[in-house]
Amino acid sequence: MPLYQPFARALGWSEGEFETGMSFSAQIGTLRPDNPAPLYLQLQQLLRDAIQRNILTQDDAIPAERDLASEYDISRITVRKAIGGLVEEGLLTRRRGAGTFVAGRVEKSFSKLSSFTEDMIARGRVPSSSWVSRLEGTVTPEEALSLGLSPGAPVYRFQRIRYADDVPMAVELSTIAGYCLPSLDAVSDSLYAALEKAGNRPARALQRLRAVPFGTEHAKMLGVDPGHAGLLIERRGFLRDGRAAECTQSFYRGDAYDFVAELTDI
Numbered sequence: 001m002p003l004y005q006p007f008a009r010a011l012g013w014s015e016g017e018f019e020t021g022m023s024f025s026a027q028i029g030t031l032r033p034d035n036p037a038p039l040y041l042q043l044q045q046l047l048r049d050a051i052q053r054n055i056l057t058q059d060d061a062i063p064a065e066r067d068l069a070s071e072y073d074i075s076r077i078t079v080r081k082a083i084g085g086l087v088e089e090g091l092l093t094r095r096r097g098a099g100t101f102v103a104g105r106v107e108k109s110f111s112k113l114s115s116f117t118e119d120m121i122a123r124g125r126v127p128s129s130s131w132v133s134r135l136e137g138t139v140t141p142e143e144a145l146s147l148g149l150s151p152g153a154p155v156y157r158f159q160r161i162r163y164a165d166d167v168p169m170a171v172e173l174s175t176i177a178g179y180c181l182p183s184l185d186a187v188s189d190s191l192y193a194a195l196e197k198a199g200n201r202p203a204r205a206l207q208r209l210r211a212v213p214f215g216t217e218h219a220k221m222l223g224v225d226p227g228h229a230g231l232l233i234e235r236r237g238f239l240r241d242g243r244a245a246e247c248t249q250s251f252y253r254g255d256a257y258d259f260v261a262e263l264t265d266i
């Protein structure tokens with residue numbers, strides 16, 4: 001079997017050397033017969049370690065199910081269970097018609113006023129959402145202060161679980177000033193697309209970020225254990241004329257994101 005390309009790259013080997021090298025199991029390791037752990041967990045651990053040690057890096061392909069099954073001499077069901085678990089964890093991602101790949105962390109710019117949908121598309125991931133709630137109401141005293149609205153002013157509240165390639169990445173709770181959207185139903189896949197259509201997409205935002213352990217409810221929505229590391233980003237978005245449009249709390253999975261910012265000396 002030709003040398004698995006990502007490993008060859010990690011070793012700094014050239015193209016030609018791919019052809020003569022080791023098998024996938026020789027690179028990421030083999031299952032140990034004396035290990036009492038179930039085989040699927042052992043295979044998961046080998047893949048997890050290889051990702052942590054950068055033997056497998058973002059966008060590297062994982063060999064096909066039948067190839068892994070024959071190489072490790074295990075059933076395809078065992079391979080499927082191992083890979084499925086890592087896909088659920090967000091370490092691997094399935095691309096329809098192309099195979100399974102190392103998902104990598106999402107790099108999110110801290111200096112660009114982008115939406116979740118735009119962030120994911122820019123990284124070749126497929127964004128989607130599921131609705132937790134979608135409500136019309138009037139401002140709470142806290143929202144009135146943070147959005148600069150008068151008591152009794154109408155607002156829309158949207159709570160969504162956000163996915164990338166079907167892996168849950170974040171839970172978001174957005175409060176939008178009533179004058180920014182024509183109706184509750186105006187928002188389908190992307191909130192910013194709906195705001196843009198209404199001519200009310202935020203042009204400026206203030207953000208703050210802090211580390212939070214996920215509580216039971218958010219952990220359940222994101223398929224992680226309670227206490228799992230999370231990042232809470234609060235964004236307050238303003239229209240070009242200075243009026244506040246959005247106040248959103250985004251709870252991101254800490255293991256899925258890297259936040260990057262460009263700093264200059266001016």
Ligand code: 16G
Pocket residue numbers: 114115116117118172174189190191192193233235246248250
């Ligand atoms: C991002 C924004 C959030 C905004 C959402 C709109 C951060 C920290 N937060 O998650 O404030 O409401 O995108 O996304 O970037 P959408 O247009 O895909 O619904």
